[in-house]
Amino acid sequence: MLKSFIAAAALAVSAFIAAPVVQAQEVLKVGSECTYFPFNFRDVDGKLKGYDIDVADEVAKRLNAKTEYSCLKFDGLIPALLAGQFDLIAASLSITPQRKERMDFSVPYRLSIGQFVAPKAKKLQLFDASNNVLKQNFKGIRIGLQRGTTYDSWFQAIVPEAQVVRYETVEQMYLEIKSGRLDAIMTNPMKTYLEFLSKPDGAGFEVVGPQITDEKYFGTGAGIGIRKGNEALLKRIDTAILAMKADGTLDKFSKLYFPFAIYPIN
Amino acid sequence: MSFDVALILQSLPQILEGVGLTVQLHLISLAAGTLLAVGLALLRISPNPALSWPALVYIYVFRGTPMLVQVAIVYYGLAQFEMVRNSPLWPTLREPFWCAIIAFTLNVTAYTAEILRGGIQGVDRGLLEAGKSLGLSAWHRFTRITIPIAMRLSIPAYGNEMISLLKGTALASMITMYDVTGVARTIVSRTFAPYEIFISAALVYLALTWVIQQGVKFAERYFNRHLRK
Incomplete structure (x- = not known):
């Protein structure tokens, strides 16, 4: 009697522990500036918005992941990424040769001028x-x-x-x-x-x-920044951005803020 | 993330270029603030509330708000008023250097006035009564008894204030100046190596603090020379 009770309890406990693990969604920690209107900023209600945020959220959605943002001053973003405080930068970061020595970038999703x-x-x-x-x-x-x-x-x-x-x-x-x-x-x-x-x-x-x-x-535009050595994730992000360009999503996001498209057409 | 010890040494010469500005900001605002603090401390201990109240309010406001906020108000706040921009003060207030000096001085004045008040009020009443019984005038009692003893009592706290102001000068980097911290931040934005560069800046501040500490130690020994055996 007691034995079967313990066995049932153990089973219940193990089911309880295992359940959330199966369902867990991948979380992408994203660093941004959060004050760079209209690319990444907080609206009057404090909600994070902007073209960079739209793109990062949409990429995450297509990767079946969730985004979690950290806000930092612009000059602190790359050091914090390299130190592992978040996984990605979505902050209108231009893809320059100098930065590429220390980190990787997705394909560009925005013009850089x-x-x-x-x-x-x-x-x-x-x-x-x-x-x-x-x-x-x-x-x-x-x-x-x-x-x-x-x-x-x-x-x-x-x-x-x-x-x-x-x-x-x-x-x-x-x-x-x-x-x-x-x-x-x-x-x-x-x-x-x-x-x-x-x-x-x-x-x-x-x-x-x-x-x-x-x-x-x-550089060739602004892309999503990522630490070196994450080729698999980077490839998935690139695929998502290219698809967003092809299916008009980037065009739609551009026109939420500007009367013209702001992503590289070619 | 790699840690590059050589980079700490490599960046030192560049960071040392900011030392001149840091030291200038420190010495000028310390000197100006200390002078003003003497007057403010005297107002503060006055039995006349019309004199002591304004001093109290001033000290409360400047000790009760972050120096970062004070610097931002002087630098960005004042510049927004047409009146200020058209005034003869604008050529001075236009410069971040003088804005920093003004904000730091106002801040040092408040803290140092309280330090001096503590020193003045810490003088043993018995000594002043002894002076009176010997026929010393109020002025002589103040200059010969109160001031020397008050200075001795104030030195440790004043040394603290000097060191704390040194670190406070780092706020100048917020208003576009290239002091030690400003230079360090600019190098970080090019090398993306915050650990190495800020450690290098920290070493510079430690060296400067050591100089202040030695100065305070020397002053303390001098003012307490009668206690040495």
Whole structure:
């Protein structure tokens, strides 16, 4: 009697332990900046949204996985990924040769470009007619950019003599260009158009010079970042992104925020 | 994740370029804050509430809010007002250096005033009464008895404040400055090696703290020289 009771209890316990394991869904820990509107940001209710988030969530869905986000300053994302604090980065991270030495990337899901924004009144001439940098015109002006970004490495290489001021977020740079501490900023023109130039605050400002897409610094686009040595997962992510491009999902996500597509067409 | 000991040494020379700025921020705001603190401490111990209350409120506000918030208010907050931008102060407030100095000084003043108050009120009443009975004027009692003893009593806490301000100067990196922490963060964003680079920065701060500690030790020995056998 007692023996069979113990046996039944043991069976019940083991069933209880085993059950959740069978059902467990894969969890992908994703690092993002969470303040980079409209790519990754929190809405008024504190919900994480944006193009990067949409793409990461959709990729996870197609991999039958769940996403779990951590928010970090942009310059802390790659170190945290390398230290194993999360599995992926979805933060409009451009696929550059320099970053590829330390980590892997998915195929691009977003274009990567940079452009200058300056007060209209300053009439800055930073490029000549054939879009070459006019180095002498960078003298004596202060340029703001976000620390650790593609803009940062482009500047170090192309105009090392420029006076560069580094910020944690793009929003700080808008404040600084409005107050006059900065003469120009270099940033993502899609983003700046949407949240600054098209707003009353940005009325006195304009983009200056061409869109810069120099592949050596801006890469082939922005992709999902992953630690080296995860080839199997990376392959599944690539397959999902390529399928999302083909079936119009990326187009749909683009148009949630922009009047145009923001992913590489070819 | 590999750990590259050589990188700690390699990054040191670059990080040392930030030391000048860190030391400047520290010394200027410490000197200015200490001067202001003497006045504030005297207001604070005044029996007249019209003098002691404003001092109390000031100390409460600046000790009760994070220095990070104070720096952000001075640097980003003030710059948003047209009035400030059109004022003759703007060329100064435009510079992150002076914004940091202002915020650090206001902060040091509050803490140091409380340290000095503790020192002044810690002076034994009996000594002051003895001075009075010997016919010393109030001014002489203050300069010959209160100040020397109060200084001696304040040194350990003041040494603490000096060290804590040194580490507080790292906040300058938040407002775009290349102090020790600012340089370290910029190197991290290029090398993606936070452990090595920040350890290197930590070594620099430790060295600076050692210098302060030695200075405090020396001052303590000097002011307590009558106690040595």
